Amino acid sequence: MSAPSDNMPITVSAGRAKPLLLRHLPYFICAAVLVALAAGMQFDGYVLNILMQATTFSIAVFGLSVVLGLCGQINLAQAAFFGFGAYAVGIGTTDLHLNYWLCLVAGCVIALAAGAFLGMSTLRLGGHYLAMVTISFQQIVTLVMINDIALTHGPDGVSNIGRPALFQTSQGYLAFCVAMLAIVGYLVWHLPDTRLGRAMRAVRDNELAAGVNGIDVLRTKVYAFALCAALGGLAGGLFAGGFAYVSPDQFAFADSIVFLTMSLLGGVASPIGSAIGTGLLILIPEWLRFLKSVPGLYLAIYGLFVILIIRFMPDGIWGFVNAAFARWCAKAKAPAPSAALKLMPATVGGDIVLDVKGLSKYFGGLKAVDGVDIQVKRGGVHALIGPNGSGKTTTLNVLSGLYRATSGKILLDGTDITNMPPHQRTAAGLGRTFQNIRLFRSMTALENVEIGAERPGNTMIGEGGSAALTERALEALNFVGLGSRANELISSFSYGHQRLIEIARALAANPTLLLLDEPAAGLNSTEKLELHELLKRIAAQGLTILIIDHDMTLVSEAAQHITVLNFGRRIADGESMAVLRHPDVVSAYLGTE
Amino acid sequence: MDLVLQLLFTGIGIGAVYALVALGFVLIFRATNVVNFAQGEFSMVAAYLMVVFSVDLGWPYWLSFLLSLAGMALLGVIFNLGVYYPLRHRSFLPVIIATIGASILMANSVLAIYGPQPQVLQGWFDTPGIQLGPVYLDSQYLLIIAVTIALVIFNYWFFEHTMLGKKLQATSQDKEMASLLGISVSTMIMLTFIYSAVLGGLAGILVAPVLFVSIQMGSTIALKAFAATIIGGFGDVTGAIIGGLALGVIETFGAAYISVPYKDGFAFLVLILFLVFRPQGIFGERVAEKA
Numbered sequence: 001m002s003a004p005s006d007n008m009p010i011t012v013s014a015g016r017a018k019p020l021l022l023r024h025l026p027y028f029i030c031a032a033v034l035v036a037l038a039a040g041m042q043f044d045g046y047v048l049n050i051l052m053q054a055t056t057f058s059i060a061v062f063g064l065s066v067v068l069g070l071c072g073q074i075n076l077a078q079a080a081f082f083g084f085g086a087y088a089v090g091i092g093t094t095d096l097h098l099n100y101w102l103c104l105v106a107g108c109v110i111a112l113a114a115g116a117f118l119g120m121s122t123l124r125l126g127g128h129y130l131a132m133v134t135i136s137f138q139q140i141v142t143l144v145m146i147n148d149i150a151l152t153h154g155p156d157g158v159s160n161i162g163r164p165a166l167f168q169t170s171q172g173y174l175a176f177c178v179a180m181l182a183i184v185g186y187l188v189w190h191l192p193d194t195r196l197g198r199a200m201r202a203v204r205d206n207e208l209a210a211g212v213n214g215i216d217v218l219r220t221k222v223y224a225f226a227l228c229a230a231l232g233g234l235a236g237g238l239f240a241g242g243f244a245y246v247s248p249d250q251f252a253f254a255d256s257i258v259f260l261t262m263s264l265l266g267g268v269a270s271p272i273g274s275a276i277g278t279g280l281l282i283l284i285p286e287w288l289r290f291l292k293s294v295p296g297l298y299l300a301i302y303g304l305f306v307i308l309i310i311r312f313m314p315d316g317i318w319g320f321v322n323a324a325f326a327r328w329c330a331k332a333k334a335p336a337p338s339a340a341l342k343l344m345p346a347t348v349g350g351d352i353v354l355d356v357k358g359l360s361k362y363f364g365g366l367k368a369v370d371g372v373d374i375q376v377k378r379g380g381v382h383a384l385i386g387p388n389g390s391g392k393t394t395t396l397n398v399l400s401g402l403y404r405a406t407s408g409k410i411l412l413d414g415t416d417i418t419n420m421p422p423h424q425r426t427a428a429g430l431g432r433t434f435q436n437i438r439l440f441r442s443m444t445a446l447e448n449v450e451i452g453a454e455r456p457g458n459t460m461i462g463e464g465g466s467a468a469l470t471e472r473a474l475e476a477l478n479f480v481g482l483g484s485r486a487n488e489l490i491s492s493f494s495y496g497h498q499r500l501i502e503i504a505r506a507l508a509a510n511p512t513l514l515l516l517d518e519p520a521a522g523l524n525s526t527e528k529l530e531l532h533e534l535l536k537r538i539a540a541q542g543l544t545i546l547i548i549d550h551d552m553t554l555v556s557e558a559a560q561h562i563t564v565l566n567f568g569r570r571i572a573d574g575e576s577m578a579v580l581r582h583p584d585v586v587s588a589y590l591g592t593e
Numbered sequence: 594m595d596l597v598l599q600l601l602f603t604g605i606g607i608g609a610v611y612a613l614v615a616l617g618f619v620l621i622f623r624a625t626n627v628v629n630f631a632q633g634e635f636s637m638v639a640a641y642l643m644v645v646f647s648v649d650l651g652w653p654y655w656l657s658f659l660l661s662l663a664g665m666a667l668l669g670v671i672f673n674l675g676v677y678y679p680l681r682h683r684s685f686l687p688v689i690i691a692t693i694g695a696s697i698l699m700a701n702s703v704l705a706i707y708g709p710q711p712q713v714l715q716g717w718f719d720t721p722g723i724q725l726g727p728v729y730l731d732s733q734y735l736l737i738i739a740v741t742i743a744l745v746i747f748n749y750w751f752f753e754h755t756m757l758g759k760k761l762q763a764t765s766q767d768k769e770m771a772s773l774l775g776i777s778v779s780t781m782i783m784l785t786f787i788y789s790a791v792l793g794g795l796a797g798i799l800v801a802p803v804l805f806v807s808i809q810m811g812s813t814i815a816l817k818a819f820a821a822t823i824i825g826g827f828g829d830v831t832g833a834i835i836g837g838l839a840l841g842v843i844e845t846f847g848a849a850y851i852s853v854p855y856k857d858g859f860a861f862l863v864l865i866l867f868l869v870f871r872p873q874g875i876f877g878e879r880v881a882e883k884a
Contacts, residue, residue: 072686076693121869128628128827129868131689132819135630136861139816147854253812257697264690296704296808299697306694310687311679 024186031182039175048170049243054282055177056239061262061274062188063231068260069268070192071224072204073123077134078259080141081229083251084111085236087145087152090246093162100164104237108230115229119222138253145248157247161240170242177238181275184231188271193466195454200224202451205440211422212400212432213505214455254299261302264309267316276317339471341479343541344460345512346429348413353378353513353544354399359408361391361398368394370568371408374546376513376561381535381545383559383576385552387588391568392548393435396517399546400432401425413512427456431511433502435518435548439490445501446486449473452505460510476508477501480534496527503534507543514538516547520554532558556580564588595727600845606734607803608841609741613796614818615825615833616748617789622828623765624785625677627688631696633815635790636797639665640806641703643798644712654717661798662791669790673783681782696812704808711805737799744792745834761785813857817844820864826874835875 043051060082067075088107092098122133145152152158167173191197199220202210211217240246258281266277285291291298313320354376361369369391376382386392397403399410401422410418417425431452440448453461453472461468477483480500482493490498499519506514520528528551535558539545549555555562555576562579564572566588572579579585614632621629642664646657676695680688716733723730752758763771764781772778796814804810818833821840825832840860848856867874 074686074689121865125868125872128622128685128689129823129872131628131630131693132816132823133861133864133868135812136816136820136864139812140858140861143855143858254697257693260690260693294705295709296701298701300701300705303694303696303698303701306697307676307691310691310694314683314687 027186028182031179031186034182035175035179038178039171041171043171043174045170048174050282050286052170052174052177052242053239054279055174055181056235056242057259057262057282058181058235058275058278059184059238060232060235061259061266061278062184062271063228063235064259064263065268065271065274066188066191066200066231067224067228068263069270070197070204071200071221073221073225074131075134075225075228076131076253076256076260077118077138077141078228078232079251079253079255080138081111081115081232082236082239082255082259083141083145083246083248084114084229085233085238086240086246086251087158087236088233089237089240090158090161091151093241094158094160100162100241104234104241107237108233111233111236112226112230115232116222116226118229119225120218123221123225124218134256135253138256142248142252145251152248155248157245158240159245161244161246163241163244173242177242180234180238184234185271185275188231195464196220196223198447198451198454201443201447202440205442206438208402208422209434209438209440210451212402212426212430213452214423214426214457214509215451216421216423257299257302257306261306261309263316264306265316267318267320267322269315270318270322273316273318280317339475341475341507342460343507343510343538343543345510345543346413346459347378348415350414351378352376352411353413354546355409355411356399357409357411359395359398359410360406361394361403362406367568369398369565372563372565372568372570374563374570374573376544376546378544379539379542380561381539381547381559382561382563383555384546384548384563384565385550385555386565389567390565390588392565393517394568395565396432396515396546396548400430400515423456426509426511429457429512430515431455431506431509431513432515433499433506433517433519435521437495437498437502439498439502439505441490444487444489445477445482445493445504446470446473448490448501449476449486449505449508452476453508455509455511458508458510473504473508476504479507479537480504481530496523499523499531500534507538512544514543514545516545516549518549519547520549520551528554552580596849598728600849601842602728602730603734604842604845605838606731606737606841607800607845608821608838609737610796610800610814610837611817611821611840612741612834612837613744613799614793614814615821615837616744616830617792617796618818618822619828619830619833620785620789620792622822624761624782625681625688627677627685627692628819629677629789630689630692630815631672631676631699632789632793632818633811633813634696634699635665635668635793635811636800636814637806637808637811638668638699638703639794639797640714640801640810641707641712642794643714643801644806648712648714654715658798662794665790665794666787668794669787670783672790673786677782677786678779696815700808700811707808709808711807714801714806716802731803733799733802737803740795740799741834744795748830757784816857817841817860820860822874823864823872824867824874826876829874829876832874832876 060078064075064078067073085107088110089103092103092106093100118133118137122130146155163173167176192201199215202215203217203220207217262277262281263274265281267273285298352375356372356374359369359372372395384392384395394403398405401420405418409416412428412430415428417428450469450473453469454464461472474483474486477486480503482497482500493501520531523531532554535545547559559576562576563570564579564585571584571588572582614636617632618628621627639661642661643657646652646660647654672695676691677688680691717736718732720732722732752762760776761781761784764776764778768778817840818837821836822833824839825836840863843863844856844859847859
């Protein structure tokens with residue numbers, strides 16, 4: 001791979017777009033061949049049914065690969081969403097005499113809306129709630145399908161479901177379903193490389209870090225969940241047209257579990273895995289039909305499968321194959337960035353970048369932070385110090401929005417950010433690192449930093465195209481000295497290097513103010529010296545830093561201004577040397593006689 | 594008015610069952626930070642064990658009862674070793690998926706062995722109940738309520754006043770510190786699984802004469818019990834009990850005055866309302882992760 005030519009972003013992006021299309025051409029050729037085969041080959045009815053089922057189920061399982069694989073959220077009601085689409089087409093084309101296409105779209109929209117509602121009410125609470133709520137939802141939907149006879153025909157189901165005029169024959173309809181599968185598969189395959197897909201992966205890996213990197217965590221989860229539901233609806237609509245008959249027992253909780261098992265078996269992280277899992281779990285029961293003669297046996301085996309896969313093959317078949325394959329391929333070397341990292345912090349407000357007035361945070365009766373004032377001057381390094389338990393990290397967490405302030409006001413560059421959620425503060429220009437490193441562990445260093453660079457409002461990435469993001473992220477990694485290892489996974493970096501990647505991630509976003517939470521903690525003396533050098537180079541570009549640390553050498557050398565907290569209150573504030581000699585500060589650290 | 598009192602009694606009786614299962618949920622959650630989605634199947638399996646011992650084999654009721662609970666203790670051990678323990682260092686998602694798998698496995702294994710026909714289990718007492726003024730007190734419901742009260746008291750005494758109870762609490766609050774203090778964390782977790790399997794089993798055996806013994810009873814009870822824990826406040830013992838009772842009452846009144854086929858849907862509606870308006874439940878505190 002050749003380095004992109006200097007200072008000519010237009011040629012760079014043009015040079016990248018072409019191979020992308022070329023790279024994807026084989027996919028479309030394969031898809032076209034499959035569609036032609038589905039349309040042209042003579043299948044008997046049995047094979048046709050199996051193919052139809054595999055195709056439509058795969059689309060529903062793609063939904064799970066988005067919500068569970070990409071975003072790390074569970075959905076145990078996929079059969080219910082599948083049922084929405086199926087019944088929309090079923091009832092719509094028979095009782096209501098509506099056009100097939102209209103019904104198909106309506107089914108997707110209903111599933112999408114139901115998914116979005118379910119997600120919005122539950123997703124801010126975390127995984128256990130979601131699992132239980134989706135199971136409950138699934139049960140309710142089944143209840144309605146069976147009992148609301150006027151609408152759904154009850155246990156009898158809906159028969160004589162229509163197909164579009166264009167695809168009246170079974171083979172023609174199958175070809176249409178295969179084409180839909182290919183399109184949806186393509187979109188899901190490329191989702192991880194889009195802004196939304198990156199946000200989903202970030203949320204899956206570390207919600208807190210995603211939030212402080214400018215990602216709206218709740219919205220990302222709701223999108224993933226609604227998208228999964230909509231794919232379920234689409235699959236159900238296609239299914240109804242294919243089999244011309246739907247009944248409540250096809251969309252029960254057991255079927256949600258079947259979808260989940262398909263997804264886990266094939267590999268939850270990728271649509272290819274989903275398709276493999278779906279195909280296997282449709283074919284294997286056909287080969288082992290005798291199992292179906294004993295009710296329950298077949299699902300009992302699924303249950304056992306789930307436990308065994310989770311334990312022994314957590315990434316599924318495709319994940320397993322991929323990992324084996326990756327060992328044989330050399331890591332692509334990261335291209336060198338064309339320019340050095342530029343930090344151009346915004347300068348909207350006056351001389352004071354961060355103005356904190358009377359900030360308090362109480363936990364019940366405990367006053368962790370009590371009426372603290374901090375003024376951080378533009379372009380300087382400001383340190384916040386204090387003994388253990390003095391409220392430093394709480395202050396930082398209130399500043400970055402992880403805790404809500406009990407009272408007080410926070411102005412960033414003149415903007416009141418006191419009541420904003422973390423991602424909006426980040427968009428307003430706040431960057432931070434964590435004392436206990438919070439990187440996205442399933443991603444490479446480069447991908448981590450790209451998510452930082454994608455901060456809404458970052459003026460350094462132009463239109464925000466993927467080439468510009470990569471360039472910015474490489475610059476940031478180069479700045480901290482890790483550019484050559486950009487394509488390595490986080491787990492292969494030492495603790496000190498992970499800390500640097502976290503700083504690079506914050507820098508790539510081009511923040512107005514950088515909050516560093518004990519950056520020297522756990523570093524050895526050489527690494528501390530390097531960190532000090534790095535801080536100097538950051539400050540030299542005019543970026544304002546607010547740093548918390550215990551290392552007095554680092555603090556006294558790097559910071560021009562120090563605020564000291566003790567028991568949640570400010571006990572000293574001013575120019576570094578003067579503050580460190582202040583009698584209250586000395587007694588807070590060393591005790592009084 | 595008479596009907597209201599009668600429904601209230603029935604509601605509290607059925608709510609007590611939810612409370613017992615919810616208690617099992619909470620205990621495992623506090624010890625392992627994992628929701629055990631197979632908790633309801635413990636109730637189902639125990640009810641079937643009762644059917645095997647007391648109906649099929651014709652053994653005395655008390656002996657069948659003790660054997661069934663012993664069977665549940667054994668199931669708790671197997672469950673811990675087979676499902677939770679191998680995954681204990683993984684994040685919560687794989688673990689809950691595994692417990693869901695276990696739930697499917699248990700329910701359908703019983704289905705494969707016993708078939709879909711619901712079974713009937715006699716109540717503990719021969720007298721069906723007593724008339725107290727306008728309210729008819731079913732003896733089985735009285736037993737359920739009495740056992741629940743006794744277990745709540747036992748639970749309080751056990752966790753607050755015995756060394757073993759305190760060790761279990763220490764383990765659920767901070768595993769690393771507990772192990773540094775010489776507490777065997779894996780033993781404590783094993784005991785928690787045994788205890789909650791027995792609790793779930795007890796609930797199943799008590800409720801079996803009221804409902805039919807069926808494959809679905811596990812998941813139905815588990816959903817209600819989980820809703821109860823959210824209504825009461827997730828992870829809170831008192832909350833689980835109050836939530837269970839409240840849910841039983843709401844559901845009974847809903848079935849009587851609104852709709853019977855949708856009886857099982859009320860729990861879900863109440864659950865959604867709580868999630869939207871008071872996600873921390875009645876007793877819970879706001880959930881917040883530390884940075």
